[in-house]
Structures are given as structure tokens and as C-alpha cells.
Amino acid sequence: MSFVKRRHGGPFMRGFVIAGLIVFVLWSAGPVIWLVLSSLMEQQALIAQPPQVVPSSFTLDNFIQVLSAAAALGHGIFNSALVALFSTAVALAFGAPAAYALARLPVPRANNIAFLILATQMLPGIAIAIPLFIAMSKLGLIDSVLSLGFVYLSFNLPIVIWILRGFFMAIPVGIERAAAVDGAGVSATFWHIVLPISIPPMAAAAVFAFVEAWNEFFFALILTRQNAQTVPLVIAQFAGQYQTVFGQMMAAAVISVVPVIALAIVFRNQVVRGFADGMTKG
Amino acid sequence: MTANATFEQRRRRVGLLFVLPALLVLAVVLGYPIVDSVALALQQVSLRSGVVQQSWVGLDNFRRLFADTTFQRAALNTAYFSSAEVVLVTVISLSIAILLNHPIGRFGIFRILLIVPWAIAPVANAVLWKWILHSNYGVLNGVLKALGVIDVYHVWLGTPASALNFLLLVDVWKSVPFVALLMLAGLQRVPNSLYRAAYMDGAGPWQSFLHVTLPTIRSVIAIAVVLQTIWSLRVFDIVFVLTRGGPADATVLLNFLAYRVTFNFLDLGYGSAIANVVFVLTVILAIVYVRLLWPRERRAG
Numbered sequence: 001m002s003f004v005k006r007r008h009g010g011p012f013m014r015g016f017v018i019a020g021l022i023v024f025v026l027w028s029a030g031p032v033i034w035l036v037l038s039s040l041m042e043q044q045a046l047i048a049q050p051p052q053v054v055p056s057s058f059t060l061d062n063f064i065q066v067l068s069a070a071a072a073l074g075h076g077i078f079n080s081a082l083v084a085l086f087s088t089a090v091a092l093a094f095g096a097p098a099a100y101a102l103a104r105l106p107v108p109r110a111n112n113i114a115f116l117i118l119a120t121q122m123l124p125g126i127a128i129a130i131p132l133f134i135a136m137s138k139l140g141l142i143d144s145v146l147s148l149g150f151v152y153l154s155f156n157l158p159i160v161i162w163i164l165r166g167f168f169m170a171i172p173v174g175i176e177r178a179a180a181v182d183g184a185g186v187s188a189t190f191w192h193i194v195l196p197i198s199i200p201p202m203a204a205a206a207v208f209a210f211v212e213a214w215n216e217f218f219f220a221l222i223l224t225r226q227n228a229q230t231v232p233l234v235i236a237q238f239a240g241q242y243q244t245v246f247g248q249m250m251a252a253a254v255i256s257v258v259p260v261i262a263l264a265i266v267f268r269n270q271v272v273r274g275f276a277d278g279m280t281k282g
Numbered sequence: 283m284t285a286n287a288t289f290e291q292r293r294r295r296v297g298l299l300f301v302l303p304a305l306l307v308l309a310v311v312l313g314y315p316i317v318d319s320v321a322l323a324l325q326q327v328s329l330r331s332g333v334v335q336q337s338w339v340g341l342d343n344f345r346r347l348f349a350d351t352t353f354q355r356a357a358l359n360t361a362y363f364s365s366a367e368v369v370l371v372t373v374i375s376l377s378i379a380i381l382l383n384h385p386i387g388r389f390g391i392f393r394i395l396l397i398v399p400w401a402i403a404p405v406a407n408a409v410l411w412k413w414i415l416h417s418n419y420g421v422l423n424g425v426l427k428a429l430g431v432i433d434v435y436h437v438w439l440g441t442p443a444s445a446l447n448f449l450l451l452v453d454v455w456k457s458v459p460f461v462a463l464l465m466l467a468g469l470q471r472v473p474n475s476l477y478r479a480a481y482m483d484g485a486g487p488w489q490s491f492l493h494v495t496l497p498t499i500r501s502v503i504a505i506a507v508v509l510q511t512i513w514s515l516r517v518f519d520i521v522f523v524l525t526r527g528g529p530a531d532a533t534v535l536l537n538f539l540a541y542r543v544t545f546n547f548l549d550l551g552y553g554s555a556i557a558n559v560v561f562v563l564t565v566i567l568a569i570v571y572v573r574l575l576w577p578r579e580r581r582a583g
Contacts, residue, residue, distance in 0.1 A: 013487065020381045021392070028395040031455065032402070034421055035410045047419045094307065097300035105297030106290060113301065115572060120312045122512050122568045126540045127557040130550060131318035132311070134327070134334050154311035157304050186296040215403035217519045222545060232405040236523050239409040246413055253406040264401035265394055272397075272463045 039063070039250035046246045062251035073252060076234035082145050083230060084213035087152035091209050092202060094153075095160030100190050102161065103168035104176070114165060121158040125218050133222050143225040151219050156209035163208070163274040167201040168194065204274030207267040211260045231256045316561070323558045327550035334550075343555035353556065355531050356539040363450060363535055364514040370454045371461055371510050372503065378458065379465035380495075396459040404456060408523035411452045415439060415524075442532030445525055449533055452520050457513065461506045468502030469495065501574060508571040512564055536560050 038046060040058040066073060098117075102110045132151065133142070141147040171194065179189040195202075217232040224233065238252050264271065326339045347353050378396070381387045399407070414422050417437040426432045439445045472495060480490040518537050521527060527534040527542065534542070537560055544553025 014386065017381060017384050017386050020377070021387055024378055024381060024392070025395060027455075028399060028459070031410060031414060032398055034414065038413065094304045098304035101297035101300035105300065106294045107297040107301055108294075110297075113305070117304070117308065119568055119572075120308055122564055122571070123312060123316060124516055124537065124557065124560045124564050125518070126537050126544075127319045127554075127561040128312060128315040130540075130544050130554050130557055131315035131322055133545075134322070134550065135315070135318070137332070137334060150307070151311055154307055157308060161304065186293055190300075211401055215401075215405070217403070217405045217522075218541075221522075222541075232403050232519075235403070235409055236405050236519075239412060239523060246416075246419065249409060250413060253409050257402045257406050260401045260403070261398055264397045268393060268397045272393075272467060275460075275464075 035250055036254060038247060039254045041247055043245065043247055062247040063255070066248045066251045066255065069248075072229065072234045072237070073231070073255065076229050076231040077255070079145055079228055080214050080231040083149045083152055083228075084210045086146075086149040087156050087213045088206050088209040090149075090153050091156035091160045092206060095157050095205070096164055096195065096198070096202065097190065098157075099161045099164035100168050100194060103165045105186065114161070117158050117161055120154070121162075129219060129222050132219075136223060142223055143227045145228045148220060148223055148228055148230070151223065152213040152216060155216070156213060159208050159212065160205040163205040164198065164201055167198060167274075171197070200270050201274050203267055204270035207263050207271050208275060211264060214260050319554050319557060319561065322551055322554035325551045327554070329548045329550060336551075339551065343552045346552060347555060347559070352531060352534065353539065356534045356536050356556075357559075359446060359532070359534060360515065360536045363446065363517070364511055366450055367454060367457070367514045368507055368510050370450070371457050372507055374454065374458050375461035375465055375506065376503065378462040379469055380491075382462070382466055383469045393463075396463055398459075399456055400459045400463075402456070404519035405523060407456050408452065408520040411448075411520075412524055415448060439525055440529060442530055445529060445533050449517075449520055449524060452524070453514070453517055456520075457510065461510060464506055465499065465502055468499040472498045504574045505571065508567055508574060512567050512571070515560055515564060515567075 037055060039062055040060070041055045042057070042059050042061065045055050045057070101107050102114045107113065136142050136147060175193060176189050179193045184192070215232060216230070217236065220228075220230045220233050221236075224230070235252055235256050239249055242248060322336075323343050324338060324340060325336045326342075327334060327336045329335075382392050382396075402410075414420055415438040417423065417435055417440065420438075422438065423432070423435040427435065436444075438448050476494045476498070477490055480494050485493065516537055517535060518541065521533055521535060521538045525533040527538055536556060540553050540556040540560065543549050543556060547553075
């Protein structure tokens with residue numbers, strides 16, 4: 001048996017791998033497929049006994065009803081988009097220079113600062129949420145899209161810095177030396193030489209940050225009321241109020257997850273590489 | 283070398299300028315609250331008609347923890363939930379990573395299947411499972427009955443042990459994909475030459491897994507275990523949507539208890555004390571994480 005053949009395994013091994021993959025596909029895709037199917041089924045079909053696992057007809061009624069009945073959903077999508085875009089864009093604007101400085105410039109104790117920044121990512125939400133809630137109540141900042149955006153910015157900064165720092169450390173020093181010899185200052189080098197070759201990791205960091213902000217629930221629950229409500233809050237509320245209108249519940253869930261799933265699928269390779277490298281390489 | 287020194291000074295100045303905005307945001311939004319959360323735990327804080335009232339009470343809140351049976355219940359629930367979750371997530375993720383690293387499993391579609399559950403919002407995930415687990419119309423009951431596994435429909439979230447275990451299942455389902463992707467990235471970094479060498483030495487698939495694969499991805503596994511433990515301490519959304527801590531407080535985890543005490547019972551000081559417990563647990567785990575990430579020789583420099 002050759003080496004390559006050995007790596008593929010014998011017929012027994014292949015059968016085992018294929019069986020494992022089938023279980024994996026059912027386990028990962030099953031619930032998601034059921035989510036989409038239920039959102040496309042009529043209420044009668046959903047509560048039929050015995051249950052119809054393979055529906056006889058599809059309808060878009062649930063989506064139409066959810067979008068027309070729940071004005072909160074449209075408002076929530078708008079808020080979520082705003083908060084996610086703001087926190088992602090500012091995180092990149094602040095995070096990219098910080099990551100570059102921590103990777104390349106003679107900042108005192110750069111490694112310690114980098115680790116401190118990473119450590120903030122691990123703080124349990126609840127320990128921060130209570131003081132933040134009190135302080136923001138006193139300052140009248142509760143239920144504002146901008147304050148929520150700032151809170152999410154602080155969650156996104158560590159992600160961005162950590163992903164980009166790993167990338168910047170791997171850039172050959174020669175490129176920057178050449179720029180310096182040509183008379184470029186630090187800022188010019190960063191802006192004209194380093195940033196243009198950093199588009200892929202920046203895209204990864206942006207997607208990661210956007211998804212996290214779009215999906216965040218806990219702080220939105222505590223720091224917003226009606227006005228700044230985001231999509232996850234609307235979905236949770238909807239599931240509490242209309243718990244018998246299953247099709248609409250699923251339609252609302254589908255609407256809320258489609259944008260981030262699309263982003264994640266398109267950028268999957270960058271996201272995985274960026275995050276895996278950032279989290280597992282000091 | 284004065285020119286050189288000023289050049290270095292300039293680089294340092296720009297570096298500080300580059301780092302400053304990010305550090306400021308983190309200090310205001312995260313640094314201040316984490317310090318204040320310790321102070322709050324030493325106070326009696328109440329919220330009456332939107333006005334916060336505070337008074338110092340020393341360690342009273344922490345003393346209350348010891349007498350509070352709900353807290354003990356939550357601590358036990360959390361201990362069970364976190365340890366079970368870490369074991370399950372690690373084993374399942376590693377198995378999936380190995381499957382997807384096998385030549386048959388290398389199609390892009392499998393990777394897409396992993397990234398989708400990761401991107402789904404925890405709330406949407408919880409709502410989906412609420413529907414799957416529904417006692418009258420849920421697809422789980424329907425499928426299990428059709429297969430003859432159960433005779434009557436079960437109220438899956440209705441009894442204490444079952445409810446906690448189903449929360450566990452839902453969270454494992456959501457957590458596995460990302461950890462699997464991390465491990466897959468680790469597996470792909472194992473150089474093929476090592477497997478070739480093992481093959482030359484006559485190692486079988488199982489032996490090369492034990493002696494080549496495992497040792498090289500050991501650090502990735504260790505990091506995944508610590509991160510997953512930290513993440514499991516934060517679980518909130520699925521408890522909030524699926525059970526609200528019930529039945530009979532069976533699904534109250536420490537994080538959720540701190541939320542409930544603070545924002546439902548409006549006992550902000552005591553809530554902070556519970557949050558501090560979660561914080562200390564996290565700090566211990568984070569230290570372990572840093573030690574795993576940074577081998578000794580590099581930490582010295």
C-alpha cells in the first residue's frame with residue numbers, strides 16, 4: 001500500500017469517513033433546513049398531525065405578513081445595520097493603526113498592551129453590563145443607537161487588532177525599509193504601503209466584527225428600549241408574543257440571519273484564516 | 283547616531299498616537315466598568331423610578347452568596363453545563379475536523395455547512411430550537427414518534443434535567459462549528475512530511491493519529507478548551523429565549539442569575555457580586571489561556 005493510498009485509508013476506513021460525513025451533514029444542515037422550510041409553510045401544514053416533514057406546498061405569506069405586521073422588524077433591521085456598520089467601520093479606523101503600531105513600531109510594552117487588549121475580549125458581559133447600565137442611565141445614554149454602537153466598538157476593536165496584528169507581523173520588514181529609504185514617513189508608509197496589501201485580512205476582520213455586532217443580544221437587551229431596538233431583540237420579543245404563529249416566527253428568524261450568513265459564506269476562507277491565526281498564534 | 287535616535291523617537295511617537303484612540307475607547311467602555319463592578323459589589327444599589335441609590339455595605343453581598351440556595355443551584359448548573367459543554371464541543375469538533383481533513387471531506391460545501399451555524403444569531407438559533415422542541419407541534423417529537431423511539435410526545439423543556447440537557451444540546455450545536463474550524467486550521471498546519479516519515483516507520487493510521495496528529499495540534503486543542511470554557515460561562519441568549527431559567531430554576535446559570543437579580547429584581551449590588559464571581563472564574567481561565575498561547579521563552583522577551 002502506497003503512502004497516498006494509506007492516507008486515504010482502506011475500504012473500511014472510507015466507509016467510516018463517508019458515514020461520519022453523512023451524520024455531520026444531517027447534524028449541521030438539518031436544523032437550518034427545517035428553519036427555512038418552516039418559514040415557507042402554511043400554518044395548517046405546520047400544526048398538521050402527524051407532522052409533515054416534507055411539505056406539500058410552499059408560500060411566501062409568512063414573510064409578507066411579518067414584514068407588514070411587525071413594523072418593529074424593519075426598525076430593528078435599520079438599527080442593527082447602523083450599529084453594526086458604525087462599530088465595524090470605526091473599529092477598522094482605530095484598530096488598523098493600533099495593530100500596526102503594536103506589531104511594528106517601538107511602542108513601549110507592545111506585547112503586554114496587545115495581551116491586555118485580547119484579555120478584554122474575555123471579560124464576561126454581565127460584569128461590564130451592570131456598571132455600564134448605571135453610568136449610562138445617569139448620563140441619559142440609554143436607548144441610543146450611538147451609545148450601543150460605542151459599546152460594540154469596544155468589542156470589535158480587540159477582534160480587529162488581534163487579526164490585523166498577526167498579519168502585520170508577517171509582512172517582510174524589507175518593504176517598509178525600502179519606503180523609509182525613499183523618504184516616506186511612518187504614516188505615509190502605513191497608509192500607502194501597508195494598508196493596500198492588507199485588504200484581505202481587513203475584510204476578514206470587518207466581516208467578523210459585523211457579524212458579532214449584528215447578532216449581539218445581551219447588551220442590546222440591557223441598554224436599549226423601544227427606540228434603539230436591534231433585530232435580535234425584535235426576534236426574541238416576537239417569539240415571546242406570537243409563539244403560536246410558528247411560520248411567521250421562523251420567517252422573522254430567516255430575515256434576520258440571511259445578511260450575515262451571506263457575508264460569512266462569501267468571506268468564509270478569510271474569516272477562518274484570520275481568526276484561526278489570530279487566536280492561536282501569540 | 284543622533285539622527286537615528288530621533289528617527290526612532292519619531293517612530294515611537296507615531297506608534298503611541300496610533301495606539302491611543304483604541305486604548306481610550308477600551309478604557310472608557312470596558313476598563314471603567316470592570317473597576318466599578320468591584321465597587322458596586324460592595325454596595326447596596328437600588329433603582330427606584332429610574333433613580334439609582336447607592337450605599338456602602340462592605341462584604342455583605344458576598345456573605346449573602348453563601349446562604350443563597352439559588353446561587354448554589356446556579357453554580358452547580360454552571361459547573362455541569364460548562365464541563366459537559368467543553369467535553370462535547372471538543373470531542374465533536376475534533377471528530378468533524380478530522381473528517382473534513384480527510385481527502386473525501388475536502389469539498390467546499392462541508393466548510394460552508396460549518397460557517398452557517400456560526401453566523402446564525404444565538405437568538406435566532408434559540409427561536410429555531412424552541413420550534414423544533416415544541417411539545418405539540420415540534421419536529422423532534424414528530425420524527426422520534428414516527429421512528430418509534432417514543433410513544434407519546436415529550437415536553438422536552440418541561441422537566442429540570444431534560445431542560446438543562448436540551449439547552450446544552452442547543453449550545454453545543456451552535457458552538458461546534460467554530461471550534462471545528464479552528465481545529466481544522468490546526469490540522470492543516472501539520473506538515474505532510476511528518477505523516478510520510480511515520481508511514482516509512484511503519485505506523486498505521488491510528489498510530490500516526492496518536493503520535494503525529496495529536497501532539498502537533500495539542501496546543502490548538504488546549505486553546506479551544508480554554509476559550510470554550512470562557513464562552514460557556516457567558517451563555518445567556520438561549521436561556522433567555524428557551525426557558526427563562528425554568529423549570530424550578532433548573533436552567534439558571536450564573537450569568538443568567540446575575541442578570542435576573544440585577545435587572546428583574548433590581549438588586550444591582552448583589553447582582554454585581556454574582557457577576558464578580560463569573561469575572562474571577564474568567565480571569566483564572568484567561569491566565570491559563572495566556573500561558574498556553576505564549577510559550578515561556580517568548581514571555582521572557
